[in-house]
Amino acid sequence: MAYDAIIIGAGHNGLAAAIHLARKGWRVAVFEKNSEAGGAVRTREVTLPGFRHDLFAANLNLFAGSPFFQAYREELTRHGLGFVPTEHCFATAFPDDRWFGIGKDLEATVSRLESFSRKDAETWRTLLADFGSDAPHIFGLLGNPMPSWAAAGVVYRAWHAKGLAWLLDTGKLLASSPRAWLDRTFESEHVKATLAAWGMHLDFSPDIAGGALFPYLEGLANQSFGMVIGQGGADTIVKAMTAYLTELGGEIYVENEVKQIRVAGGRARGVELADGRSVEASRAVIANLAPQILFGKLLPDGAAPKPVAERMRSYRNGPGTMMIHLAVDALPNWRAGEDLKRFAYVHLAPSMDAMARVYQDAVAGIIPAEPVVVVGQPTAIDPSRAPEGKHILWLQVRTLPGQPRGDAKGEITGADWDSIKDAVADRVIDIVERYAPGLRSQTLGRAVFSPTDLERENANLIGGDSVNGSHHLDQNFIFRPVPGWSRYRMPVKDLWLIGAATWPGAGVGAGSGFMAAKMLAGR
Numbered sequence: 001m002a003y004d005a006i007i008i009g010a011g012h013n014g015l016a017a018a019i020h021l022a023r024k025g026w027r028v029a030v031f032e033k034n035s036e037a038g039g040a041v042r043t044r045e046v047t048l049p050g051f052r053h054d055l056f057a058a059n060l061n062l063f064a065g066s067p068f069f070q071a072y073r074e075e076l077t078r079h080g081l082g083f084v085p086t087e088h089c090f091a092t093a094f095p096d097d098r099w100f101g102i103g104k105d106l107e108a109t110v111s112r113l114e115s116f117s118r119k120d121a122e123t124w125r126t127l128l129a130d131f132g133s134d135a136p137h138i139f140g141l142l143g144n145p146m147p148s149w150a151a152a153g154v155v156y157r158a159w160h161a162k163g164l165a166w167l168l169d170t171g172k173l174l175a176s177s178p179r180a181w182l183d184r185t186f187e188s189e190h191v192k193a194t195l196a197a198w199g200m201h202l203d204f205s206p207d208i209a210g211g212a213l214f215p216y217l218e219g220l221a222n223q224s225f226g227m228v229i230g231q232g233g234a235d236t237i238v239k240a241m242t243a244y245l246t247e248l249g250g251e252i253y254v255e256n257e258v259k260q261i262r263v264a265g266g267r268a269r270g271v272e273l274a275d276g277r278s279v280e281a282s283r284a285v286i287a288n289l290a291p292q293i294l295f296g297k298l299l300p301d302g303a304a305p306k307p308v309a310e311r312m313r314s315y316r317n318g319p320g321t322m323m324i325h326l327a328v329d330a331l332p333n334w335r336a337g338e339d340l341k342r343f344a345y346v347h348l349a350p351s352m353d354a355m356a357r358v359y360q361d362a363v364a365g366i367i368p369a370e371p372v373v374v375v376g377q378p379t380a381i382d383p384s385r386a387p388e389g390k391h392i393l394w395l396q397v398r399t400l401p402g403q404p405r406g407d408a409k410g411e412i413t414g415a416d417w418d419s420i421k422d423a424v425a426d427r428v429i430d431i432v433e434r435y436a437p438g439l440r441s442q443t444l445g446r447a448v449f450s451p452t453d454l455e456r457e458n459a460n461l462i463g464g465d466s467v468n469g470s471h472h473l474d475q476n477f478i479f480r481p482v483p484g485w486s487r488y489r490m491p492v493k494d495l496w497l498i499g500a501a502t503w504p505g506a507g508v509g510a511g512s513g514f515m516a517a518k519m520l521a522g523r
């Protein structure tokens with residue numbers, strides 16, 4: 001077997017790269033270790049028959065807004081890709097039985113804001129008015145290789161259009177911690193906590209520099225565009241991508257783990273599979289992998305310069321995540337208000353201080369007393385995912401230690417996630433019960449994925465790190481995954497690295513796969 005390009009891993013970035021290259025006439029093959037494509041985008045009946053759970057990613061906003069989707073919208077739609085939009089994006093329920101949330105209806109958001117602070121309501125209108133002209137520059141930066149003349153052009157055009165003061169303010173936003181930006185922008189602690197929760201989706205607790213961008217972008221983008229999830233499941237994008245790739249003549253082999261990359265004459269020439277077969281690639285081997293896997297396991301010793309290989313092997317992961325999937329009789333009875341039943345996400349993250357404590361515990365190996373919980377309510381938006389009248393809940397638990405060494409409450413003992421995951425899940429359900437009494441009695445089925453299970457499901461999620469490597473400033477932008485190697489091309493000729501560990505980072509935006517493929521194909 002010989003191909004122009006071999007892609008290792010059928011994550012959505014690997015599939016995006018394969019599609020673009022196949023479209024440009026390359027012969028491509030994707031080799032995937034798991035029994036199905038998708039990586040961290042998978043949908044499965046893990047609780048009861050008829051209840052379809054997004055095991056990992058659920059929110060497809062990044063994909064819907066991506067340059068890749070803009071380029072292939074017609075083809076992917078023809079292959080069945082469907083989004084379900086919601087106006088009611090995210091909210092936080094608070095222990096004082098109040099709630100705040102952001103939805104696409106501006107007047108509704110503003111009226112909720114006014115109940116906390118009139119000044120914050122005015123600030124929101126101003127931020128939103130500016131966002132319309134700020135967003136193209138910020139998204140332009142995220143949509144180009146880093147560094148690149150194109151990215152420099154974005155900065156130049158922003159300077160020209162908005163002036164130096166705007167550029168400096170935006171630089172300050174990019175460098176700020178969530179708390180620094182929120183404290184200088186809003187006065188209500190409820191509002192600040194609601195936005196700060198977005199930092200916790202990555203690994204930005206409120207006091208980590210570089211984390212302000214995510215609460216800012218998520219807040220204003222959800223306000224402006226709403227949120228979308230997949231019709232029938234997030235795997236709608238995977239099904240459409242695999243079908244389109246096949247139509248283009250691309251090949252996908254699941255249950256085909258790559259064991260080694262073949263390097264000869266200083267260039268990557270193909271791969272060896274777990275079953276001993278060898279496959280050749282004449283133009284590129286593209287790894288949709290964590291750098292530690294590529295440089296620690298798949299590349300033969302000495303193939304890459306030692307200093308680069310060492311840096312790649314010591315690429316740093318963020319803390320772990322647990323996913324709890326519930327099949328339920330009804331949506332939670334939120335004490336803070338019935339309206340919360342309509343929201344895609346309800347965060348249980350009561351204050352910036354609480355989030356900071358949780359994060360600090362997790363990085364110190366301690367199971368937090370009260371982890372942050374993101375309660376996803378997909379069937380509030382897309383009822384097709386459960387039998388009529390029933391629902392599913394997607395509980396993402398942020399943040400937990402990849403390797404536990406203790407418990408903040410001193411109740412859970414054990415360092416092995418397999419033996420403690422149910423006790424931790426019970427703690428999480430107790431938290432949700434406080435905000436939505438009766439959840440336990442409404443539960444029909446439950447499936448728990450500990451940080452260790454996440455890594456079993458997808459080798460890239462090392463220690464259950466859902467974002468495939470910390471996004472702190474020293475590992476983001478031109479430093480992702482390591483300084484000097486942020487443009488996908490690796491220090492072995494014809495070897496490329498894409499995926500969440502490369503710029504622009506985690507999320508279902510298909511950014512690195514599409515950008516690397518365009519570099520390879522010349523456009």
Ligand SMILES: Cc1cc2nc3c(=O)[nH]c(=O)nc-3n(C[C@H](O)[C@H](O)[C@H](O)COP(=O)(O)OP(=O)(O)OC[C@H]3O[C@@H](n4cnc5c(N)ncnc54)[C@H](O)[C@@H]3O)c2cc1C
Pocket residue numbers: 008009010011012013014031032033034037038039040041055056057058059060061062256257258259288289293321323396454457458459460461465466467468498499500501505506507508509
């Ligand atoms: C719990 C969770 C929730 C998330 N929620 C969201 C969300 O709501 N919205 C969002 O935008 N993002 C979310 N994310 C992040 C997002 O899903 C990921 O960043 C993204 O899907 C990563 O895609 P990828 O292309 O980098 O590859 P991956 O998804 O990591 O896929 C890589 C593939 O490579 C395969 N592989 C690994 N080793 C080998 C090998 N040796 N041989 C062959 N194949 C191999 C793996 O099996 C896997 O299929 C979430 C992630 C997690 C874990």
